[in-house]
Amino acid sequence: MTDSAHPQLSVVVPLYNEEESVPRLIASVGAALEGADWELVLVDDGSTDRTTAVVAGLAGPGSRVRLVRLARNYGQTAAMQAGFDQARGKVIVSMDGDLQNDPGDILRLVAKLDEGYDLVAGYRVRRQDKMISRKVPSWVANRLIRRATGVPIRDNGCSLKAYRREVLERMRLYSDMHRFIPAVAAATAGARIAEVPVTHHARRFGASKYGISRTFKVLADLVTIAAIRSFRDRPLSLFGLAALASTLLGLAFAVASVIATDFRPEKAEALVLPSVSLLWFGLAAYLLLLGLVGEGALREFQDPEEGRPPLARELRP
Amino acid sequence: MTAGSLERVEAPAASGELDLSVVVPVKERPAPLDQLFDEYAAPLRAAGVRFEFLFVLDPRHADRAAALRGRSDDREPIRVLQLAQPFGEATMLKVGVDAARGRAVLTLPPYPRVEATAIPALLDALTDGTDVAVARRWPRQDGPANRLQSAVFNRLLGRLDRQRLHDIASGVAAMPRSVLRDLPLYGDFARFLPLLAHRAGYRVRELPCPQHAEDAHARIHRPGVYLRRLIDILGVFFVLRFTERPLRFFGLIGGSVALGGGVLLAVLAAQKLGGQGIANRPALLLAVLLVVLGIQAIALGLIGEIIVHLLATRRETYRLVDDDG
Numbered sequence: 001m002t003d004s005a006h007p008q009l010s011v012v013v014p015l016y017n018e019e020e021s022v023p024r025l026i027a028s029v030g031a032a033l034e035g036a037d038w039e040l041v042l043v044d045d046g047s048t049d050r051t052t053a054v055v056a057g058l059a060g061p062g063s064r065v066r067l068v069r070l071a072r073n074y075g076q077t078a079a080m081q082a083g084f085d086q087a088r089g090k091v092i093v094s095m096d097g098d099l100q101n102d103p104g105d106i107l108r109l110v111a112k113l114d115e116g117y118d119l120v121a122g123y124r125v126r127r128q129d130k131m132i133s134r135k136v137p138s139w140v141a142n143r144l145i146r147r148a149t150g151v152p153i154r155d156n157g158c159s160l161k162a163y164r165r166e167v168l169e170r171m172r173l174y175s176d177m178h179r180f181i182p183a184v185a186a187a188t189a190g191a192r193i194a195e196v197p198v199t200h201h202a203r204r205f206g207a208s209k210y211g212i213s214r215t216f217k218v219l220a221d222l223v224t225i226a227a228i229r230s231f232r233d234r235p236l237s238l239f240g241l242a243a244l245a246s247t248l249l250g251l252a253f254a255v256a257s258v259i260a261t262d263f264r265p266e267k268a269e270a271l272v273l274p275s276v277s278l279l280w281f282g283l284a285a286y287l288l289l290l291g292l293v294g295e296g297a298l299r300e301f302q303d304p305e306e307g308r309p310p311l312a313r314e315l316r317p
Numbered sequence: 318m319t320a321g322s323l324e325r326v327e328a329p330a331a332s333g334e335l336d337l338s339v340v341v342p343v344k345e346r347p348a349p350l351d352q353l354f355d356e357y358a359a360p361l362r363a364a365g366v367r368f369e370f371l372f373v374l375d376p377r378h379a380d381r382a383a384a385l386r387g388r389s390d391d392r393e394p395i396r397v398l399q400l401a402q403p404f405g406e407a408t409m410l411k412v413g414v415d416a417a418r419g420r421a422v423l424t425l426p427p428y429p430r431v432e433a434t435a436i437p438a439l440l441d442a443l444t445d446g447t448d449v450a451v452a453r454r455w456p457r458q459d460g461p462a463n464r465l466q467s468a469v470f471n472r473l474l475g476r477l478d479r480q481r482l483h484d485i486a487s488g489v490a491a492m493p494r495s496v497l498r499d500l501p502l503y504g505d506f507a508r509f510l511p512l513l514a515h516r517a518g519y520r521v522r523e524l525p526c527p528q529h530a531e532d533a534h535a536r537i538h539r540p541g542v543y544l545r546r547l548i549d550i551l552g553v554f555f556v557l558r559f560t561e562r563p564l565r566f567f568g569l570i571g572g573s574v575a576l577g578g579g580v581l582l583a584v585l586a587a588q589k590l591g592g593q594g595i596a597n598r599p600a601l602l603l604a605v606l607l608v609v610l611g612i613q614a615i616a617l618g619l620i621g622e623i624i625v626h627l628l629a630t631r632r633e634t635y636r637l638v639d640d641d642g
Contacts, residue, residue: 069637070518070636070638071517071518071519071636072518074518074635077634078634078635081635082635082637172630173634174561174632174634175561176562216565216568220562220565220568220618221562221564223568223619224564224619224622224626227619227622228622239616256596272597272598272599272601273596275602276602276605279602279605280605282609283609283613286613287612287616290616290617290620294624297620297624297627298627301627302627
């Protein structure tokens with residue numbers, strides 16, 4: 001086996017309690033990438049079973065398999081980021097460790113990258129999941145994500161994706177952002193994105209690590225991404241627009257209170273309507289101030305060393 | 318830390334590498350420091366540990382250093398760091414660890430909490446893969462009042478952590494110096510050290526250490542103390558759960574409040590359509606107030622998210638297992 005310090009292709013797989021899947025995973029990746037220059041970066045996300053031991057037995061010097069061990073269970077996003085940080089390939093492919101993705105699809109994704117894309121996302125055809133608990137929520141979520149992020153991705157839940165290294169150098173995943181990688185890549189790295197259909201297997205081993213109760217979290221993350229997108233170039237506009245809307249509401253109630261008390265003094269609206277009006281004005285002022293805080297943060301916290309400008313393609317005229 | 322001025326009781330000359338720095342923040346209820354030193358130094362000496370003691374003095378207890386005069390020598394240096402301004406215990410620990418020279422540090426409250434003879438076992442735990450060895454006061458000698466408080470405190474905090482700890486705030490913990498140096502500790506968060514350490518990816522282990530007889534007297538605090546502690550718990554709850562995702566916290570609060578206001582508004586709108594006047598109803602004021610408060614909370618969460626996003630490139634989102642570990 002060759003041990004290249006700079007392989008063409010790094011496959012990054014976060015693992016959490018996948019002791020049964022790992023040997024098959026390594027074997028099938030090896031079979032699928034026969035003849036290519038690759039490495040497999042397995043990130044052990046604080047597994048409590050024998051995952052670490054199994055991988056350690058198969059990794060090591062001279063092997064294409066590398067083990068990255070997180071100090072505790074940080075979750076999929078941090079594990080993926082750790083894998084990206086350790087990956088040395090020019091092209092990096094991420095996938096799930098539970099054998100639901102088919103390594104046979106990897107090279108097709110990479111081929112699509114070569115057509116001039118920065119990120120190629122897989123989307124699952126003929127999903128092997130339960131209808132009500134998995135497919136319906138994911139259909140709704142994907143529609144919402146498309147709307148909020150402006151990135152037309154069919155299947156955000158599919159981990160099988162290929163990236164040019166330059167994309168990953170321009171973004172950093174945190175919280176639960178692994179669900180929105182294309183959106184984040186588009187918003188911060190300016191990535192050109194394509195989709196390729198991929199095979200999807202049902203789980204063989206272990207339990208699914210998701211529950212149905214993550215709607216709120218996804219919703220909050222979506223609002224965040226939409227806000228970051230709008231905030232990036234025009235920091236004050238988001239809060240300014242909200243403040244404007246609040247001002248208009250305040251004005252409307254002010255007018256209503258004037259009409260109500262001046263023209264029909266027999267009615268007792270003298271207190272409620274002006275108070276409501278004041279509330280809206282107060283909110284408008286608050287939002288404007290908060291917008292200024294954001295503007296200040298944008299100025300102060302821009303990282304001149306880490307934050308690289310978005311990708312651009314040079315065209316031959 | 319430049320906050321405190323540094324004063325040495327006796328100039329210690331470091332003789333080779335030290336195994337352990339014992340860091341004692343002298344702030345609350347200090348016992349006579351010479352007795353504390355004698356009691357805790359003896360078992361370390363017996364175990365062959367080369368140690369130094371670092372007492373970090375709150376300005377209120379500046380006079381306590383006098384008791385240590387003449388005890389320090391080259392083999393067992395006692396160092397006193399006198400702060401000129403009062404700081405929280407976590408900051409005092411940071412001051413201590415900044416000056417510490419031992420490979421490991423042991424944090425001790427300024428009064429005997431556990432039997433000193435149990436300390437070497439804590440240090441031994443560090444050699445078998447544990448990053449932070451925390452003393453759990455067990456068996457306990459104190460009365461039901463103390464134990465109830467302790468149980469409530471640990472139960473509230475236990476919900477934050479998958480690893481169930483029984484005595485988070487014991488204040489007696491051993492760890493490599495680098496661990497204490499790198500921990501994000503500040504203000505009054507010293508009492509949550511094991512939780513923050515576990516959160517930061519260190520392996521935390523609790524070891525039973527017999528409670529010291531002097532620690533067993535009943536402690537009933539003023540109500541203000543309990544209130545402060547509750548606020549601390551809220552603070553650490555937020556820090557552990559939501560610093561990466563503020564909108565989930567503020568969004569949940571703001572969303573529910575705004576939803577309540579929205580429902581009330583809808584009821585009022587229905588009444589208005591039914592021909593009932595609503596302009597003079599205080600309920601209208603309440604409904605709008607709720608919506609406004611909700612929007613404020615959500616907007617605050619969004620600003621938080623934007624700041625987290627802007628700082629993301631500079632933050633460590635994970636820690637790898639040490640190569641030798």
